[in-house]
Structures are given as structure tokens and as C-alpha cells.
Amino acid sequence: MTKTIGTDQQHGRVRQAARRAVTGLRSSWPLVLLSALLVALALPAALLVAPGFLGPEAPAPAPSAPAWQQAPATLSARQGLAALDAAAEIPSQPAVTAQLDPLLKADGGGTFTGMVQDAWTGQVLFDRGGSEGRVPASNMKLLTAVAALRSLGPGHRFSTTVVAGPAPGQVVLVGGGDVLLGPGDSNPERALGHAGLATLAAATVEALTSDGASGELKVLVDDSLFSGPALNPAWDSGDVAAGEVAPLFPLALNSGRYDPAVTTGPRPQDSAIAAAEEFAARLRTAGAAAGLTVAAGVERSPAPARAAGGESEKPVVLAEVQSATVAEQVDVMLQDSDNYLAEALGRLTALADGLPGSNDGATAAVRAQLSAAGLATDAMKLVDVCGLAMGNQVPARQFSEVVRAITSGADTRLRAALDGFPVAGLTGTLDTRYGGGATAGGAGLVRAKTGTLNTVLALSGYVVDADGRLLVFSFIGNGLTPGAAGNKEALDRAATALAGCGCR
Known part of the structure; x- marks a missing residue:
């Protein structure tokens, strides 16, 4: 009996605990729902802010590039002409x-x-x-x-300079043998236009304004470096008319052409004046902001610029640009078969050898240099x-x-x-x-x-x-x-x- 009563008591206590649990659950149910709602709202927010704490997502692996776009694992075999073989047999x-x-x-x-x-x-x-x-x-x-x-x-260059003129307000453009002048800025990457008249004009304005110059300028040109006829009488007039060559001067734009891309047809008949007119136009543009004006028209200097200022006094050099090297000019002459450039280089060779800068001087200088090189010239x-x-x-x-x-x-x-x-x-x-x-x-x-x-x-x-x-x-x-x-x-x-x- 005692055992039965004890067991019933235990069952009773279990039932009472269960009632209390159910009652507590009923009373806390709103809190459970609220907690579930908060979790549901928090998860998307966490997904939004997580990259700020974890960093950007790792990018997807890039697709593999085709073999021809990938860096080579080994060097390619050397291509081109084989080296000369000193042991190669001389042809018969x-x-x-x-x-x-x-x-x-x-x-x-x-x-x-x-x-x-x-x-x-x-x-x-x-x-x-x-x-x-x-x-x-x-x-x-x-x-x-x-x-x-x-x-x-091979490394020699020719200078085109601007010097103070014989009278106040005058500047003289002095041709030093560069016939590959460009009208714009100097371009050191090219032979044609390596020295540019716009660059020369800007440097001239800078020199003049630093000395306090103002007012109007007059441009003269000194083309006295070359002598003799500007056109070789041995040239056929039809070739000259066709633009194969033009009268020679010691300064010229585009190897004596209006446009370097147009190699046939009419050419300037006075390349020195044409270059001086282009320089005057560039000087007018460069000088406008500095209060300098340039008179219309250009003229030849009445005397070589080296004599300006008297026998014992050299003229004041205001600005200078230098040409491409002789080696670079030779390349142009041979590649393009440039007649004007060839004749200019011939006259400059003559001057370097102490001969007149003329056609006769050029032919004599070429003959003399070939002979000095050990090459037969008698024939x-x-x-x-x-x-x-x-x-x-x-x-x-x-x-x-x-x-x-x-x-x-x-x-x-x-x-x-x-x-x-x-x-x-x-x-x-x-x-x-x-x-x-x-x-x-x-x-x-x-x-x-x-x-x-x-x-x-x-x-x-x-x-x-x-x-x-x-x-x-x-x-x-x-x-x-x-x-x-x-x-x-x-x-x-x-x-x-x-x-x-x-x-x-």
C-alpha cells in the first residue's frame, strides 16, 4: 500500500510540473514570436553589412586565355638573315x-x-x-x-640661327645649310622637321623680350652660304618643271617643297624667301602676346649676317635650331632619292673642304673625297x-x-x-x-x-x-x-x- 500511494504521489507531482510548464509557455509565447521576428529581420541586414567586415568577395577565376595570348615559356628561335660566314666559299x-x-x-x-x-x-x-x-x-x-x-x-648638324639685324628693329634669319626645316615645332624624332621654325620663332621672342624689345620687327634673310647658279645649267628644264629639283638655297622647308607629302609638281622657286616668310608668320604669332609686331614682307639682308656690326664684331645670336645629323640626312637622301637634299649636302661638303658652296665646288669635293678614300676617279x-x-x-x-x-x-x-x-x-x-x-x-x-x-x-x-x-x-x-x-x-x-x- 505504501508503495502504491508513493507512486501515485510521484505521478501527481509530474502532472503538476507539466501544468506549470504549459502555463509558463503560454505566458511567454509573445516573447518567442518577437524573438523569431527579430531574427528574421536581422539576417538580411547581416548579409548587407557583412562585406564591410569580411572584405569583398573573391572574384571568380578568369577563363583560361588561348595559348597564343599567354606569355611564352621559352624564347622563340631567332629569325632573320644568318650571320656572315667567314669560311663560306666565294662564288665562282x-x-x-x-x-x-x-x-x-x-x-x-x-x-x-x-x-x-x-x-x-x-x-x-x-x-x-x-x-x-x-x-x-x-x-x-x-x-x-x-x-x-x-x-x-656622321654626327654633324647644321644650325639655322636668328641674329640681330644691322638696324634697330631688324632680325636676320641665317641659313646654315638645313634644307629639311619644318614650319612647326622642332621634332627630334624625325629628320624632316627636326628643326622647326615655330620653335625658332618662340626662342627669338623670348630673347628679344628679355632684353626689353618692343614694337615692330622686320625680318631679313641671309642665304649667302651657297654661291654660283641656284639651278645647274646641266639639268633638263623639263625635269625642273616636273619638280624633280628646284633652285638651291642654304635653307628650305621640306627639302624645297610646299608639302613634304607631295613630291612632284611645282616647287618654291626661292626656298630662302619662302622659309623667311614662314618664319615671319610664326614670329608674328609668338610675339603677339609680348607686344611685338612683325612688318609685312621679308627682304634679303644687304650683307652677310656675319658682317653685321662691323668687321671685328660678331652679330648677337638671338636663337638657334639644329638639323638632324648628316647620317640621318644621308638616310633620307638615299631612301627617297632626294635630289634637292643631295645637292645641298654636296655644297656643304665643299664648304667643309674649303671650296665654294657651288655646284662646281660640290662636284670637286665629291671627287676629292672619293680619291682620298682610295677609290679610282679617273674615269x-x-x-x-x-x-x-x-x-x-x-x-x-x-x-x-x-x-x-x-x-x-x-x-x-x-x-x-x-x-x-x-x-x-x-x-x-x-x-x-x-x-x-x-x-x-x-x-x-x-x-x-x-x-x-x-x-x-x-x-x-x-x-x-x-x-x-x-x-x-x-x-x-x-x-x-x-x-x-x-x-x-x-x-x-x-x-x-x-x-x-x-x-x-
């Missing part, structure tokens, strides 16, 4: 002759002469009338390049230094020897001319040639100076043959049928054959 003369003779055939009238030599030894590998005097056209510029680099030096007749005159007579052998001196001679100053040789199918006057099936093999391999007149074609340059031997060559056609397409093709095929020659 009979084999080279057998290759070239069938190719150098005139299309219509006229004949080709030519010379090929091994550059290192001078050994003659092909000789067809190589000692005969020929009209070389623009191959003449190779002779001018050698003379300028020897006499002036040469030089009428100009750009090759426009039909009176020039130079054998193919002389051009072959000149190219040999440039590529491998003892005078390393001449190496500066190498960049100026047009590359077949790519640059300069050879950029549109070597595209046909018979000549495509020479594209990128033949490097040569062209020459073109009405009845004249020439090509002088160098190649590395299939065995790694450096060969120099010159081919000249005279009396050719004007416009006959096969003549350029003959020159290009011959040069291509040399590039592919393993002629033993």
Missing part, C-alpha cells in the same frame, strides 16, 4: 656569269653593264663592261653620301651630285667599289650609309618592287640604291648569298626604251639571282 666567276648573263637583257633598245664583287676580298665575280663610263642617274647619290660622311662626319665625269644630269659618266665598277667601301671598308664612318639603302619590296624607292614571281625571292634580301631617268636605269647595292657570302654589285642600263617594263624586271631578277646564289 663562271657560275655567277652564267646566272646573270641571261637576265640582264634590255627590253627594246639599249644595253646593260654590270659588276659583281666579293665584298671582303674584292674579287670580281661578274664583269660586263664594268669599266665603261655610263650615265648612272641617282646612283650618283652613293658618291655624295660617301663624300659627306667623310668630310662632315668619272661629274656634272652634278644628285644624278639628274645626263652628262655624268661613272663606270659600274666605281659604284661596286663604293658599296664595298660602305659595307666592309676600313673607314667605319661610311657604315652610317647602310640604313639608307632601300630594302627590296619594303622601303624607299624599292618598296613597290620585288612582288612578282621572278623577283619575290629577293624581297627583304636585296638592298640597293635605284637610279631612274628617261633612258637610264641603275641598281647598285649588296646581298648576302645563299652560302653566307657578302656580295656587292652595280648594274647600269643606258639607251633604254623609255617605259619598257622589262628593264626594271631585268635589274631586279639579276639582284634576286645573286641573293639566292650558291654559285660554285
